[in-house]
Amino acid sequence: NLVSAVPDWSSLSSSLSSEAAIHGPFGNSPETYSPCLSLGTDAYKISKENYGLCMHAHACQHEFCEGNFDYDLPSYTVEAKTESDIASVFDFAAEHDIPVSVKTTGHSYQGSSTQKGSLMIWLQNYEKDLSIIKSYVNSCSDDDVNKVAHDVISIKAGAVWDDVIEAVKGDYHVVTGGGRTVSSIGGWLQGGGLSFSSRLYGLGVDQVIDFTVVLTNGTIVTADACANSDLFWALRGGGGGTYGVVTNVHYKLYDVTPIVKLEYFSGISEAARDEYGGAYESIVEKWFEFWIEKSPNLDPKWCGGFFGEEYAHLLYCGNKEDAQKSTFYKEINAWYWNDLPWNTFVENVWGSLILPLTVYDSWYDYRGGADAYQNPCE
Known part of the structure; x- marks a missing residue:
């Protein structure tokens, strides 16, 4: 040519x-x-x-x-x-x-x-759709192994997670990206899609029942476990825009679940480092030792979150009573009260703290509810 x-x-x-x-x-x-x-x-x-x-x-x-x-x-x-x-x-x-x-x-x-x-x-101003479909079935209706029937939300290329969260509200649980302004079906999803609830529900790509894709030759195809299955496999992690432009995804929804948040913090003021710096470094090391030991074996209902050397923001997908009964909740409290020198901490100077559990009725509420929609401060 x-x-x-x-x-x-x-x-x-x-x-x-x-x-x-x-x-x-x-x-x-x-x-x-x-x-x-x-x-x-x-x-x-x-x-x-x-x-x-x-x-x-x-x-x-x-x-x-x-x-x-x-x-x-x-x-x-x-x-x-x-x-x-x-x-x-x-x-x-x-x-x-x-x-x-x-x-x-x-x-x-x-x-x-x-x-x-x-x-x-x-694609910022492309259509969003956001219609919810009950018991959506992929093209594998005659294939008992690959057939999927699931409640879904139909997401088009113009949607960001802010739009999806607001469409779903507290009616379902949906596996979303970390930021509300992230494209729902673009680079985040096609790159794998790590979410705050992935330990229980899987990655973003695990939620996709099918993709609609404009290929580079201009052909428009649907890819799922039975139709264009090689493309379906490649799109689930191959990177945004690698194989074409995804214009629509049917994306799984789950029964609504409460979200329980556990937060751990440690800190020290700069003025206190000469006096308490050594003791503070010791509790940072103790935290990492504890976390490295316990995190690989967490109950999957501790569904996600994030952590660092001085903090942990951990989520339990379930009710507060079950979170409190969980092995990890008991272990982190026992570690805090038995292994840390909490009686030597000085308020507003140095130390660490496990905050009381915070309970949200749904993922929608955890992500800020109606007040967070189109709100750059959330």
Whole structure:
């Protein structure tokens, strides 16, 4: 195939749907990105402004997200609204040998959703759907091994977790990304999808019953355990945009469950380090020794969370009574009261603390409820 030397951008524009738009050309320069910097850290605005050029981590305006490298900005962006828009971009890019990048929000801290000189498919304003379907069945109706029937939410490419959480509310449990402004079915999901409740429910990719994908040749296919099963396997961890653009996913929902939060903290003021620094380092070491020993064998109902050298934020998917009866809850309290010198701690100076358990009625409530929707402070 011959590659046209001079792209006719008006021909791409005329091939798009009436609601789609092409933006550019953009220079690969600080002037192009400067409107993004004025948005600060408001991920909601960053995702929507400046024609898709902004990144949640502003360092990723540069290659490798490093300020001493060149800018890494697309030459044009297409605000896609339909699958045919995406197919048109692929056709045009193939004809003119132009690299393609794909972005919904720009949350990637590796800069994976932007590329210097590329034609970007920008999905921020694509349809979201968010309809809930009971007992949805994949294409494997005659295959007892691969058949799946499950309550799902239908998620299209324009949705972020903020939208999904608000659609599900407290009616179900849903396995979500860490940030509300993360694209629901883009890089997070196709990269595996680690969640705060993955220890019990699995990764994000384990929730997918099927994908709808626009392939780079413009073909639109559905991939599940029986139809295009090799593509279904590859999409569950192969990376966002690697095999095409995912435009829709049927994603599992579970019975609603309470969420119990356990928090452990330790700390020391700078002024107290000379006097108490050695004792403080000892409790940090004790915490890591305890956590390294116990964490591999946690009951899966301790479904997720995060931790560091001075803290743990751990979640139990179930009720408070069962959390308190669990082996781990008993072990961490016994460790705290028996192994730490808690009687030598000085309030507001140094020490550690296990906070009282906090109980939320659902994942929706744990993630902030209605007050968190479209709220950059949450």
